[in-house]
Amino acid sequence: MNESQELSKQVVGIDIGKDMFYACYKALSNSHKIVIKGTKSFTNDLSGMQEFYTWCINRNTKPGCSLVFVMEATGVYYENLAYFLYERDCLVSVQLAQKIKYYAKSCNLKTKTDKVDSKMIAEFGIEKNLSGTDIWTPPSKSFKMIRDLSREHTSLKEACSTAQSQLHALQQAYSVHPRVITLKQQQIEFYKQQEEAVKQEMLLLVKEDEILFDKLENIISVKGLGFITVIKILAETNGFLLFRNIRQLVSYAGLDVIEKESGSFKGKTKISKKGNARIRAALYMPAMTASVYNPDLKTFYNRINEGRSVKKQGLIAVMRKLLILIYTLWKKNEAYIINYNDRNLSTVKA
Template sequence: MTSFLRYCVGLDISKDTLQACLSVIDQTGRVSVKATTKVVNKPVGFASLLTWVSRHRKLDLSLIYLMESTGVYHEAVAWYLHQQDQSVSILLPNKAKHYLKSLGYKSKNDKIDVQGLSRMGLEQQLPLWSPLSKNLYALRLLTRQHQRLQELKTQSTNQQHALEYSVFDSRFIDKQLTKLVSVYEAQIDALETAIKELIDEDPILKPRIERLIAIKGLALLSVAVLVAETNGFEGFTNQRHLVSYAGYDVVENQSGNHSGKTRISKKGNSRLRRILHMPAFNAVRFNEPTCKALYDRVYERTHIKMKAYVAVQKRLLLMAYALWRHEVKYDPEYLANRAEKDKKIVPTSGTTQDQVAEAELSYL
């Protein structure tokens, strides 16, 4: 008699609907699809999803819900399931995409995606999702609104500059632009105050964010954006995933005798790269030990300042991730002390994955 091990519900989420697939795996590793359905992406649909699952869940086995982090559309159902004491796992989209490719799927549609997710949840031991704080979502709304207003302010000041040097000027338009800039500045100040108050009132976020602010170059707003856009670094199991998510992963262009430019992919969250632009300049300017040494090393090798600053941006991101993940205070001399210790250690075997991960943090 076949013995089954556990269930998984894969969820493919769009703005309006949830495509669900319930699958089960047996002791031989064979995955069977038990049922599929589609519900609306609203609380009434979430309730009907639980009813549907209980109706088709014939055996008392463990159950997990697996979904991708699709913008903001997955958040409501993830919170609902978590509040109903259900096990939830959330994947970065590129992980599911590469898994489906490994299965040999050439077509792509909702049915294939949701079956692939349910199969992935059964065949792999995925980490469970646990929301750090509801304030992270409020923080993300505030920081994104701050960015929008900052962009509008910059646009208006650029228009003023162009008008000033134009052949034909207009006092009326200049007056309107001046008023707009003052309105944007007032709203930006109000948003920065709201961000600070939200962090101060959260006993979980406040101490963690204070550790990151200790890094020279990273201010409160920069750290708030990093934390909000990565959802408290939730779902990133290693540095490579975070680097890829931010678009700092390196893309080579080389084949045979051809050797093109090596650059970062920029296929990731552009808000992370945008907010790290000025902190990288400040970290070098204020002689943050690790970042300054990195900048000098890369600039000496490439003679390209911006490439060195991009390397510093990546370093700041990884430093913030390490401090957040391990919940330790920032030590400016940590890497220097670590390098001295490593010189005294004679390796006795091949390089391990842990050593590779450490090397990635200290390479640039």
């Protein structure tokens, strides 16, 4: 057996943090023996990434055996390293955090440290056959710009909402100096102007990409869904690049249902909320609108809430339905059809 055949798989598991990341280099031999070639922490900056890359190259004694770098999609902290490795023609696999979490549970891990997590992620990469859609491809440059603008729009909207609450409090307070109220009003007006400017810039970028613009037009044909909402969903999911099916997407958004039952005990059914809160925030107002003005979703909303005094469950169900609609229309690149058979939505795969 020659040297290039001694190893069948090489994986570097990476546990990403804001300032540091921990790496574990594992290799699988043809005899199914797993060898740890090293573990080390690095700073999450350019200097640390360059050191990490050299560290990996020095341990890759079998270039004929592919090396895959596996990491979690943890906020935005993984992005710089993922781009750094991708630009050097490395195979990068970015996995949903919940997928890694469930794998860790299956391994019955009781200790949680950065070092242990990096070993577990490397083990995940060794066990799984990471190829095809598992290999990360970054969004286009224009899409990344749209995503950055979308997040800035969200920040401006939140700041404006906070300022409006502060203005209301000032107006109700006793003997507040008029100049303070004027300044707060000017601040709110500034936020609104910036919101509109960011929105127009996003619209220009979208129109430059004909494929993206056509897909968006199909999606915003759904009553209740507007341009900003759809852009925010696409931005927070990287255009659904990491998702293979609807179940993964719903779980990522924290809109999956949790049931607690044991014997005669029946707990409350609720959503997990263990996911991307920005997606849920983006869908809340559109769901309220759709439950009133979208004929299909209004019927669905009323059916869910039949016999209920609290209407929250129906609203959450509409949020989930809207998310699935966006995903389906994006993947199929089709326009929304009123009264379309809902069963077809559940069959869509990435």
